Amino acid sequence: MSDALANTLHRVRERVTPSPDEIDELEVVIEELVERTETAVAEREIEADVLRVGSTARGTWLPGERDIDIFVRFAPRYDREILEDVGVEIGRAVLPSGRLEYAEHPYVTAEYDGYSVDLVPCFRVDSGAEIRSAVDRTPFHATYVQERLDETRATDVRVLKQFLRATGVYGSNLRTQGYSGYLTELLVLEYGGVRPVLRAAADWDPPVRLDPADHGASTFGDPLVVIDPTDPNRNVAAVVSPDNVARFQHHARQLLADPGIGRFEVHSPEPLTQAECETHLARRATTPYAVRFPTPDLVDDQLYPQLRTSVRGIADGLDRRGFDTVRSTSFAGSEAVLYFEVAVPERPAIERHRGPPVHVAEHAEAFLDQYADADVYGPFIEGDRYVVERPREYRSARAFLESEALLDTGLGKDIRRRLAEGYEVLAGEDITALLPAFGRALRTFYEPSP
C-alpha cells in the first residue's frame, strides 16, 4: 500500500469519526426515545420489543448525519391491521409532533432534538427469508452487522461511505440508484477493510457475486450481486445501476492511482450561467428541447423512476422518427423537465417505406392497392421489394414533441397523466429559461464527468 493512500485514509478517518461529545449526545437521545417507546408499548399491553437499528445504532454513521431509526417489533400473531393501527398510535405517542409517511405500511417520522427520527413498526419473524413486510428484514441486518463490526471496521465503513458520497453514488433511493449503508457495511466486512474494497472494486469484472453467508440460491441479472446474509433470495445491491457500479470502479482506480484527499470531498457544481449555456449550445451545435410541466405529487422513489422511464420512452420516439437523440436527462423541482439533446432537428418531407417482397403476391397486391392513388413517390422496386416514399408525419422534433404522439411513447403513468393536462416545449436557446432553477443539473449535463 502506498504511503500516500495510507496518509489520505488516515486523514479521512479523522474527519469521518464523530467526536465523543457527538456520540454521547446521540446516545442520550436514542436511549430516551427507546425508553419512551417501551413505555408506549407497555401501556398498550402489546407483545413487542423495541430495537435501535440503522447506522446510528451500529456506529457507522457519518458526522452530520442525524438519522435515528427505532423499530417496534410486533409478535407475529398480530395481523397487519393491528400492526398498522397500534404502530402509528405508538409513534404518535412517542413523537407528538410527527407526521405519517407511507412505505409498505405507515410509520411516524419527526424532528426530535435536532435529529430526524423514524419510528417504524414491523413483525418479528424467524428469519430474513420469512418477512411479511420489507422492514421486517431490518432487525436482522442490524443484528448481523452489529455482531461482526468492530470499531476499526466501523470506521472503515464510515470512510467508504464518505468516498461513495463524494463520488455521488451513495444512497439506495431510486433517484440515486447507489450503494446503501447496509451494502457498504457488507462490502467492508466481506473484503476486510476499506482498502481491500477499493482494490477489489478496481478489478471487478461484472457480474460480480458476493455471498457472505454462502447460502445464495437465486441468480440475478444485476452487475453487482451481494446476497443478503439474512435472506438467500435477496440481492442487497439490486438497486445499484450499471452506471454506478462502473462509476465506483472508475473512482476507486483513480483514488488508488492518485490518492488525494480531495477525492473524499463532496463537490456541488455551480449553477451554469446563461452565457456558459449559450456557449455550450453553440459549441455543440445540437438542438436541445425541454418538455416542462408541473411536477406530479409523488414521493421521490416514484417520481424519479417515472421521469427516467419517460425520458427513455420519448428519446426512443425521437430516435424512431430519425431525430437522433445525443443525450437526455430529467430534472425536477416544483416543475419537472424532460430534457433531450437532438442531433437532427428536421427531416425531409418524405420518408421511405419498405413494402413486401414482390414475390409474395398477396401482400404485393395489397401494397399496390394501398398506394395506387396515394400521394407518394412510387411504388418502385429495390432489390426484391416494393418501396414507396410517403409524406413524413413529423418533419421536426418539435412537431413530434408538441403532438399527441408524445403521450403514446413509453411514459411513466403519472407523468403521462400530467402531460395530458398540458406542457410546454422549449427549444434551442429558449432552454436558458430553465436557468437558474436547473443550473446545477444543466452544468452536470453539459460538463459531464465520470
Place this chain on the structure above:
Amino acid sequence: MSDALANTLHRVRERVTPSPDEIDELEVVIEELVERTETAVAEREIEADVLRVGSTARGTWLPGERDIDIFVRFAPRYDREILEDVGVEIGRAVLPSGRLEYAEHPYVTAEYDGYSVDLVPCFRVDSGAEIRSAVDRTPFHATYVQERLDETRATDVRVLKQFLRATGVYGSNLRTQGYSGYLTELLVLEYGGVRPVLRAAADWDPPVRLDPADHGASTFGDPLVVIDPTDPNRNVAAVVSPDNVARFQHHARQLLADPGIGRFEVHSPEPLTQAECETHLARRATTPYAVRFPTPDLVDDQLYPQLRTSVRGIADGLDRRGFDTVRSTSFAGSEAVLYFEVAVPERPAIERHRGPPVHVAEHAEAFLDQYADADVYGPFIEGDRYVVERPREYRSARAFLESEALLDTGLGKDIRRRLAEGYEVLAGEDITALLPAFGRALRTFYEPSP
C-alpha cells in the same frame, strides 16, 4: 386464358414478326458474309468452320434489330495466339471497314449493308463445359435452340423479348443486368410458350431453379437460376439482378391482370424540365448532391458496374457519417455523375464515441489517457462504458464529398483514378445544371415506377 390477353398477344405477334422482305434481305446478307468468311478461311489454310449464330440465325430477332453474328470456329489444336492473330486477319479480310473490339479476345465488328456485324473467332470444343473462352459456348447455344425452336415458339420468343424490352429488363449487358436473348429462348422452351412464362413468372418464389437438361450440379446464390443446357455449371440468368427478377414478376402480373397492348410498347421518358426538377426538390425537401467528373474511357460492361460500386461505396460513407442517403444512382454520358439524395445534410459539431467498458481496466486506462487533454466532452459513463463527445470530422455531406475521404470509400478502381484527378460537387438546386443532358435519368429518378 382471357380473350383480352389472347387478343393482345395476337396483335403483338404481328408487330414483332419481320416481313418476308426483311427476312429475305437479311438472308442474302448473311449468306454473302458466310461465303466471304469461308473464302478467307480457305485462303489461310486454317482448319475452321464458319457458323451463323445469334437471334438472326434462329429467327428470334425483333424487327429493327440488325445484328448479325458470324463465328469462325478453329480446330482445338491451334493455340490462342494463332486464333487471335488469324481470327482478326480473317475479320479484316471480310470486313475491310471494321474495327477491333475486345472481349476475352479481339474480334472485328463493322457496319455492313446497314447491319451491325460481329465476326468472332472461337475454338471448337467437345462440350459447353470444356470451353477455353466464353464465346466457345455460343455455337452450342445456337445448336441447342435451333434444334428445339419451331416457328411458333420462335414467335413466342419475339413476343417475350418485346415485353422484356418494354419493361426495361431486356439485355444481359452489365448496365441493364437483364434477360439475354438466350435466356428468353430457354424460358419459352422450358415453360412451353409466352403465356406459360408469364404465368409462371407471376408466381415465382425466388430462388427459382430451372434445369432444362436436368444436369445441373452447382448451386447458385442468384434469385433466378437457369442451368445452361450446354454447361451444367453455368447459370444463364446469373447476370439478372434481383430488381429485374422482381420487375419481371410485377409486370407479368400487371399484364395478366390488364392485358393492354401498351404494356408491349417501349416508353422513353421525356427529359425532366428545370421547373419540374425544382418542384420535386421542394416537395421532397431532401438535399441532392451530384459528384460530376469526365467519364473514364471504359466499355459499358466495365463502366456501369464501376459506377454502381462507387455509388454504393459513397452512399455507405455518407450513411456511416449520419447523412442518411434516401436514394442514389449514377448517370454517364461524356460526363459521369454519382448522384445522392440525402436526408440529413448537416450534423452537430460533436459526435458520440463509445469507449470500452469501464471494467476492462487496460482499455479503460488507454481510453482515459487518450482523451485526458483532448478537446472533448467527457469522458463520462453511460451504462457500463466510457463515452466521449468529440468534434465531428465532417459536419456536412458536402464537406465529406469534397474531402479526400471520398477516395477512401469503396469506389470502382477506374472511377477512383478519375476522381483523384478532380471532380465537382453540385448540391441542392445547383443540380439542375445536369439538365438537359441527364433529364431522362433524372425523370426516372424522381418519378420512379416498378
